[in-house]
Amino acid sequence: MKVQLRNPSRTLEVPGPVSIVALLQRLELHRETVLVIRGGTLVPGDAMLDDADEVEIRPVISGGAA
DSSP: OEEEETTTTEEEEOOSSEEHHHHHHHTTOOGGGEEEEETTEEOOTTOEEOTTOEEEEEEOOOOOOO
16 A cells, blocks of 8 residues: 655555554554544544555644634
């Protein structure tokens, strides 16, 4: 599968099928710090990803008005 990462921006090829949890462990990312997006939709942590999937992993950014 094609995995697009942000900060720093890079693209990786990862063999599937793989769960979101296993993918993030492989990439040494914590589930609470990123959003996983497939086809413009957030993917739940228990989802499985296939070889044909393209996902984007974005860091969680929080903030608000002071």
